[in-house]
Amino acid sequence: MSENVGSGTGSSLPSIPRPTPAVSRRKNATGNRSDIGWKHGIDVQGNGKKVKCNYCSKTISREIYRFKHNLAGTKDIGYKPPSYHELRETQLKKTVNNVDEMLTEFKVEWKRTGCSIMSDGWTDKKRRSIFVKMLEDAVEFVGEENVVQIVTDNAANYKAAGERMMETRKSLYWTPCAAHCIDLILEDFEKKLKGKDLVRPGATRFATAYLTLTCLHDNKGPLMTMFTSADWKTTKVASTPEGIRVQNMALDSRLWKNIVICLKTAAPLIIVLRLVDSNEKPAMGFIFEGMRNAKETIRTNFGCVKKSYEPIWEIIDGRWESQLHRPLHAAAYYLNPHYHYEPNFMVDDADIKIDLYSCLKKLVPNQEERKKVGLQLPDFHYARGLFGNETAKSSRKTMLPAEWWDFYGDSCPELKKFTIRVLSLTCSSSGCEHNWSAFKMVHTKRRNRLHQKKMNDLVYVMYNLKLKGKQIRKTQELEFDAVHSDDEWITEDVNENIAESVEHSHLPTNDNTNDDPNSNEFAIPSMNSNEFNMGEGEEEDEHVNDDEDFVGRVEPEAERNDVSDEDGEDDDVDAMEDEDIGGFEF
Structure with missing residues (x-):
């Protein structure tokens, strides 16, 4: 009972209960040990900071998360994904080098079997044809002694470029x-x-x-x-x-x-x-x-x-x-x-x-x-x-x-x-x-700010790995007499x-x-x-x-x-x- 001092008259008021502290809903908070890991350990300090294992009696600090890794025998350091810079620089260069090594065995065969250089026409930013220069660069990369023919479409500009190549390089053919x-x-x-x-x-x-x-x-x-x-x-x-x-x-x-x-x-x-x-x-x-x-x-x-x-x-x-x-x-x-x-x-x-x-x-x-x-x-x-x-x-x-x-x-x-x-x-x-399907995945109208070399590296890696995957699938034993084509x-x-x-x-x-x-x-x-x-x-x-x-x-x-x-x-x-x-x- 209490008096209402302000009114000057005595009166009785109902008592107001004090609120009890709310229990945290976090499953590892004090008073809420719902994490399954607590069935296998003891909270040493009562605050969840250190957990003692029921089986090996080892005390693990840094809460229940580390303790569960100890139970599972795994490290508590998860996989750290590469950063944006590592993906576009370090990892890409490493993958390009791996593809280069993968292609070494094929380059050995170039001299024995000869090569065919296949090409579409390309233009620069000013819509000028860079077809001849591309062919020259490709021949230099492969080696003129390894190139037997250049295969292109039958358009007049391709034919002119092919005939020009045959004039300057006497040991190869242009073939439509x-x-x-x-x-x-x-x-x-x-x-x-x-x-x-x-x-x-x-x-x-x-x-x-x-x-x-x-x-x-x-x-x-x-x-x-x-x-x-x-x-x-x-x-x-x-x-x-x-x-x-x-x-x-x-x-x-x-x-x-x-x-x-x-x-x-x-x-x-x-x-x-x-x-x-x-x-x-x-x-x-x-x-x-x-x-x-x-x-x-x-x-x-x-x-x-x-x-x-x-x-x-x-x-x-x-x-x-x-x-x-x-x-x-x-x-x-x-x-x-x-x-x-x-x-x-x-x-x-x-x-x-x-x-x-x-x-x-x-x-x-x-x-x-x-x-x-x-x-x-x-x-x-x-x-x-x-x-x-x-x-x-x-x-x-x-x-x-x-x-x-x-x-x-x-x-x-x-x-x-x-x-x-x-x-x-x-x-x-x-x-x-x-190769256009790989190129379209790399370069689109909305994603077109890649540097030329980086774009070439991405297409080079994607398409060669795709070809390698086909070769692996081809050598596997199949249970069927024929495989449907997806050409x-x-x-x-x-x-x-x-x-x-x-x-x-x-x-x-x-x-x-x-x-x-x-x-x-x-x-x-x-x-x-x-x-x-x-x-x-x-x-x-x-x-x-x-x-x-x-x-x-x-x-x-x-x-x-x-x-x-x-x-x-x-x-x-x-x-x-x-x-x-x-x-x-x-």
Whole structure:
């Protein structure tokens, strides 16, 4: 009881309890030992600063955190991440040095196998071309004696730069990119064969548009069923102008006929494109025969009717003879054991031998060594010595050409050295395009203040480590017979779909077709042929399709300009209503 002194009258007031101190919610605070570590130790001083272990009686200072590290047998100093400066300076330099050491083993092979320098065009801040200077720097880095060819696109400025390089450096070739050239051939089909927006290869990467047509052809039945179904008619899209236009196009037999024509024309070239676009196995020894086989396959697809396939041949020959073909292609064809001992090998072709000796003169500047190579060529041609060994004969098509020469060319050392450098080359510059993905991760519009050297080091490290990772994955044992490709333009499944769709496709028949049951059929080479088998028993890289599925040889058929029936009337063998191949209709 207390008195209210201020009022002057006595009164009683309820007592107010004093607040009790709040218990801290921290799990290691005094009075709140909820940390699991306290089950195994004793608080020595009552303030959590020192903890005595129940098992070893050791007293650990600096609270329960250190005590738990003592229980676990670990150090209490955690991982200290590198600072920003250490990452961009110390660690980056260390990684660059590690990559340099990793590449040492490959640099040793440069002198034996030769090198191909692949490049895109670059400009400086003032949009001036620095392409020639880049090539000069690359040649100096690799060593002129190790460089066999420079591969670029077919643009006029690249060609001028390449020819300039050949003038100043007499021992190397400039070679246009075969993949880009085949892409231009596909684009020429759209431009020169009266195409009407059926495909536009120029707007896509390589053969993507034709692969889209393959997908359409594979789904022809389901598409036509969909557009004639009641479900389609009840949709909102069916009554729109766009829906009506697409429906009419899908139900028009001329569309499907034109798609088949495109596939008959493009499928053989797509297979050659797949050959040259491989980044793992050198394609130099196969492109010459690959283009020859593609032309023969196209001729067969159109029933050997000259008026149908001749315009296509003219387009192919125009690009091949004026842009793509180089002496290296013919020389590699001649020296490739896959083809040299075949019955239809072009042994009497003077142009091939001229190109062979032209390469010999450029790549072997020493005259005495050239004479020895010339004297050793007959041993290879007639399979003398090791070349005639039974094992060598049986492995002509199961080993990579350069490896075959490495094993069985010892009796002709000068010829062996020259041949390995030719057969180890690539035909395409598309490999350097894959470097753009690494570059885009380093340099963007929002992150563009890196110094030039630091940016180059980052791309150098990222891309080489990526290639090394692919090599490691490639050497691992796989449980599957094949690995799907993740290439940017084509996959194994898509390529097989091309073969299936083309082999099972028929053009629409009409009343004017002849009685030939094969008149509406066309074929592409078998995907399982060994004709372009560039080595068996090797695992396939997940980024690149295996080259052993390339096209097989197509024996040429007797050429004929037309087919006449008993009444003297001409019937087109492929039932196109006497249309030329260029007649795309809608």
